[in-house]
Amino acid sequence: xxxxxxxxxxxxxxxxxxxxxxxxxxxxxxxxxxxxxxxxxxxxxxxxxxxxxxxxxxxxxxxxxxxxxxxxxxxxxxxxxxxxxxxxxxxxxxxxxxxxxxxxxxxxxxxxxxxxxxxxxxxxxxxxxxxxxxxxxxxxxxxxxxxxxxxxxxxxxxxxxxxxxxxxx
Amino acid sequence: xxxxxxxxxxxxxxxxxxxxxxxxxxxxxxxxxxxxxxxxxxxxxxxxxxxxxxxxxxxxxxxxxxxxxxxxxxxxxxxxxxxxxxxxxxxxxxxxxxxxxxxxxxxxxxxxxxxxxxxxxxxxxxxxxxxxxxxxxxxxxxxxxxxxxxxxxxxxxxxxxxxxxxxxxxxxxxxxxxxxxxxxxxxxxxxxxxxxxxxxxxxxxxxxxxxxxxxxxxxxxxxxxxxxxxxxxxxxxxxxxxxxxxxxxxxxxxxxxxxxxxxxxxxxxxxxxxxxxxxxxxxxxxxxxxxxxxxxxxxxxxxxxxxxxxxxxxxxxxxxxxxxxxxxxxxxxxxxxxxxxxxxxxxxxxxxxxxxxxxxxxxxxxxxxxxxxxxxxxxxxxxxxxxxxxxxxxxxxxxxxxxxxxxxxxxxxxxxxxxxxxxxxxxxxxxxxxxxxxxxxxxxxxxxxxxxxxxxxxxxxxxxxxxxxxxxxxxxxxxxxxxxxxxxxxxxxxxxxxxxxxxxxxxxxxxxxxxxxxxxxxxxxxxxxxxxxxxxxxxxxxxxxxxxxxxxxxxxxxxxxxxxxxxxxxxxxxx
Ligand SMILES: Cc1cc2nc3c(=O)[nH]c(=O)nc-3n(C[C@H](O)[C@H](O)[C@H](O)COP(=O)(O)OP(=O)(O)OC[C@H]3O[C@@H](n4cnc5c(N)ncnc54)[C@H](O)[C@@H]3O)c2cc1C
Ligand SMILES: Cc1ncc(C[n+]2csc(CCOP(=O)(O)OP(=O)(O)O)c2C)c(N)n1
Ligand SMILES: [Mg+2]
Numbered sequence: 126x127x128x129x130x131x132x133x134x135x136x137x138x139x140x141x142x143x144x145x146x147x148x149x150x151x152x153x154x155x156x157x158x159x160x161x162x163x164x165x166x167x168x169x170x171x172x173x174x175x176x177x178x179x180x181x182x183x184x185x186x187x188x189x190x191x192x193x194x195x196x197x198x199x200x201x202x203x204x205x206x207x208x209x210x211x212x213x214x215x216x217x218x219x220x221x222x223x224x225x226x227x228x229x230x231x232x233x234x235x236x237x238x239x240x241x242x243x244x245x246x247x248x249x250x251x252x253x254x255x256x257x258x259x260x261x262x263x264x265x266x267x268x269x270x271x272x273x274x275x276x277x278x279x280x281x282x283x284x285x286x287x288x289x290x291x292x293x294x
Numbered sequence: 295x296x297x298x299x300x301x302x303x304x305x306x307x308x309x310x311x312x313x314x315x316x317x318x319x320x321x322x323x324x325x326x327x328x329x330x331x332x333x334x335x336x337x338x339x340x341x342x343x344x345x346x347x348x349x350x351x352x353x354x355x356x357x358x359x360x361x362x363x364x365x366x367x368x369x370x371x372x373x374x375x376x377x378x379x380x381x382x383x384x385x386x387x388x389x390x391x392x393x394x395x396x397x398x399x400x401x402x403x404x405x406x407x408x409x410x411x412x413x414x415x416x417x418x419x420x421x422x423x424x425x426x427x428x429x430x431x432x433x434x435x436x437x438x439x440x441x442x443x444x445x446x447x448x449x450x451x452x453x454x455x456x457x458x459x460x461x462x463x464x465x466x467x468x469x470x471x472x473x474x475x476x477x478x479x480x481x482x483x484x485x486x487x488x489x490x491x492x493x494x495x496x497x498x499x500x501x502x503x504x505x506x507x508x509x510x511x512x513x514x515x516x517x518x519x520x521x522x523x524x525x526x527x528x529x530x531x532x533x534x535x536x537x538x539x540x541x542x543x544x545x546x547x548x549x550x551x552x553x554x555x556x557x558x559x560x561x562x563x564x565x566x567x568x569x570x571x572x573x574x575x576x577x578x579x580x581x582x583x584x585x586x587x588x589x590x591x592x593x594x595x596x597x598x599x600x601x602x603x604x605x606x607x608x609x610x611x612x613x614x615x616x617x618x619x620x621x622x623x624x625x626x627x628x629x630x631x632x633x634x635x636x637x638x639x640x641x642x643x644x645x646x647x648x649x650x651x652x653x654x655x656x657x658x659x660x661x662x663x664x665x666x667x668x669x670x671x672x673x674x675x676x677x678x679x680x681x682x683x684x685x686x687x688x689x690x691x692x693x694x695x696x697x698x699x700x701x702x703x704x705x706x707x708x709x710x711x712x713x714x715x716x717x718x719x720x721x722x723x724x725x726x727x728x729x730x731x732x733x734x735x736x737x738x739x740x741x742x743x744x745x746x747x748x749x750x751x752x753x754x755x756x757x758x759x760x761x762x763x764x765x766x767x768x769x770x771x772x773x774x775x776x777x778x779x780x781x782x783x784x785x786x787x788x789x790x791x792x793x794x795x796x797x798x799x800x801x802x803x804x805x806x807x808x809x810x811x812x813x814x815x816x817x818x819x820x821x822x823x824x825x826x827x828x829x830x831x832x833x834x835x836x837x838x839x840x841x842x843x844x845x846x847x848x849x850x851x852x853x854x855x856x857x858x859x860x861x862x863x864x865x866x867x868x869x
Contacts, residue, residue: 142477143477146426146428147418150415151418154418154419175476176476191605192602192605192606195601195604196602199600199601199602201443201475201477201478202477202478204477
């Protein structure tokens with residue numbers, strides 16, 4: 126609503142939807158029409174199988190965001206849509222990083238893993254897969270440190286978010 | 295009835311009957327065959343059209359004239375895609391409508407099967423909601439949900455795509471199932487009393503209020519409440535193109551339509567008011583001109599059922615989410631009688647100084663025809679328009695007095711809308727006189743429906759405002775592109791009166807002289823065996839004023855034709 130807020134920021138929206146066909150396409154369309162880029166998207170069934178949870182991280186101006194939330198909320202199959210940019214919420218993601226490391230680099234690589242509380246989930250003579258979880262900054266930092274070795278592949282889940290304490294997401 | 299089990303198609307038609315559907319507009323084909331077959335035994339009347347776009351506008355016109363959803367039934371592929379323009383037209387203007395499309399059998403979906411169009415996805419941006427049927431058993435629930443969704447909250451079209459194996463297959467299950475719409479709760483929204491009180495307080499401080507009444511007021515049936523409010527606070531009323539009819543235009547407080555081609559006094563009132571309250575309008579870019587200049591010194595209030603409209607075009611000081619009628623009624627209890635005598639007398643001066651006029655000399659003028667038609671109608675009848683210059687002059691000169699008597703494509707501006715919409719309206723309200731005001735360009739997009747009107751003996755009266763140009767576009771080229779005409783000359787159009795005669799019992803008339811207007815309109819009014827087409831040979835190059843160039847502030851309104859060779863900036867607004 127505020128026309129001055131035009132700087133681009135990343136927002137994490139949580140969308141609670143009825144598990145109906147087409148709902149993902151409809152939600153995605155709202156973002157695309159308003160010129161938002163979706164950075165990551167996680168869809169998973171909720172405790173109650175009739176509903177799903179979408180966590181969407183998207184980049185765009187704050188001014189447009191209000192509109193997007195309203196337009197997503199009014200979709201027939203959307204129960205509610207909330208922005209978790211500012212309130213206190215747990216935001217986590219997971220990355221798998223495949224690093225090609227020779228035997229003599231391995232110790233150093235494992236030190237990096239240890240620092241970030243990351244796990245090696247696969248190990249061969251020439252490579253290892255590192256699994257790191259946490260906030261996006263932590264995942265970024267870990268990936269950054271591992272870049273000094275030869276990163277062969279990187280897969281990130283995208284953010285999932287949950288409201289803290291008694292609040293519901 | 296035989297004892298053989300019901301098919302999905304029969305269940306579907308039964309459900310439509312239960313929803314009170316009187317008419318289905320459509321055209322068949324392979325994928326819709328089972329449903330058309332089921333229609334044979336139904337009391338629902340099938341109106342066979344000549345093009346599916348026509349069917350969609352007929353359903354739209356039916357809906358605008360009756361307030362009930364219009365229903366369309368077409369086949370898959372091209373039949374389905376031909377309704378997309380109609381869906382978009384209805385979607386932009388919040389019209390309740392159900393479009394049922396046949397589809398290839400479910401096992402062939404996604405294989406580019408014969409006449410398979412992914413209409414579910416194609417239509418997604420132009421529907422309120424849509425369904426791809428996944429089992430025969432689901433059909434009754436989806437129909438129920440579709441009718442509920444299309445007509446509640448902010449109305450809008452709903453599409454139901456029915457694979458042929460489900461319409462042809464045996465139906466088992468409940469014909470009256472519960473809806474399953476956990477995310478859809480339009481009726482839950484209570485008016486926030488504090489919002490209403492804050493608005494009332496703002497109104498009570500105003501000396502120069504304006505009520506901006508839009509289509510949402512008609513959807514809500516708020517006309518009586520608005521009348522009471524306007525009279526209590528003695529505020530002038532302007533309406534949008536789609537709000538025409540929500541407040542009688544003959545009322546002393548009415549200033550007519552505002553916006554790009556609105557009356558000068560309506561736009562002046564909006565530019566000079568100290569408070570503007572929108573009741574069910576969405577502040578379209580054709581009324582606000584330059585967004586940050588629009589009423590920038592006034593208190594701006596927005597009442598709408600759809601909160602996603604709030605702040606979309608312009609920021610307001612107060613918002614109140616809710617049904618236009620309920621909110622207006624709530625406000626009535628909290629507003630004081632205002633003293634607006636000075637304000638009203640200023641506006642009265644504007645009305646006198648800048649009336650809607652046209653030159654009495656020269657050739658046949660659209661304005662003159664419309665002015666006379668307006669006098670003869672005396673506030674009665676239904677008027678549908680197409681899109682272009684004739685539409686704007688009709689908006690100016692046809693005074694709408696009652697709800698649901700003005701049908702025009704606003705948000706989409708769909709040429710080809712007017713005539714089929716009038717047909718739909720005539721089906722819905724057989725006792726009313728229905729007029730279609732169309733251009734020579736737009737009429738040619740859907741005039742094949744003359745057959746539909748004729749075989750059904752519909753006495754729809756069509757005036758083709760024949761200026762031999764795509765007039766509205768030519769006007770922009772003249773004003774903003776040095777009169778360099780590009781693709782606007784309609785040379786080669788048929789003689790529309792003769793054309794009509796080919797569709798007996800249609801009647802074709804030719805109007806050439808201003809002196810014959812009354813006589814010709816009278817003949818059309820008296821002919822009731824079928825449609826009438828008046829081919830009105832109007833002046834070729836007249837222009838519509840007042841005009842606010844797109845994107846310019848209301849203050850820069852051109853009240854009349856600028857002097858020849860005045861150089862105008864190209865408009866900065868969208869269109
Ligand atoms: C050639 C051309 C020229 C045009 N020039 C003009 C012009 O000069 N002036 C003009 O006004 N228009 C003009 N238009 C039309 C314009 O583009 C818009 O379509 C029109 O202004 C929209 O009117 P509206 O907001 O009242 O209706 P809609 O667009 O139908 O919006 C209705 C609003 O009411 C809300 N609503 C729905 N139900 C309810 C309810 N129960 N309670 C409360 N709110 C509800 C909806 O959420 C929505 O916000 C022109 C169009 C064309 C094609
Ligand atoms: C389907 C469609 N195509 C193009 C346009 C753009 N357009 C708007 S008004 C207009 C001219 C309409 O000409 P006509 O029907 O003769 O009416 P006139 O303006 O001459 O009264 C055009 C081409 C449109 N609104 N709809
Ligand atoms: Mg024309």
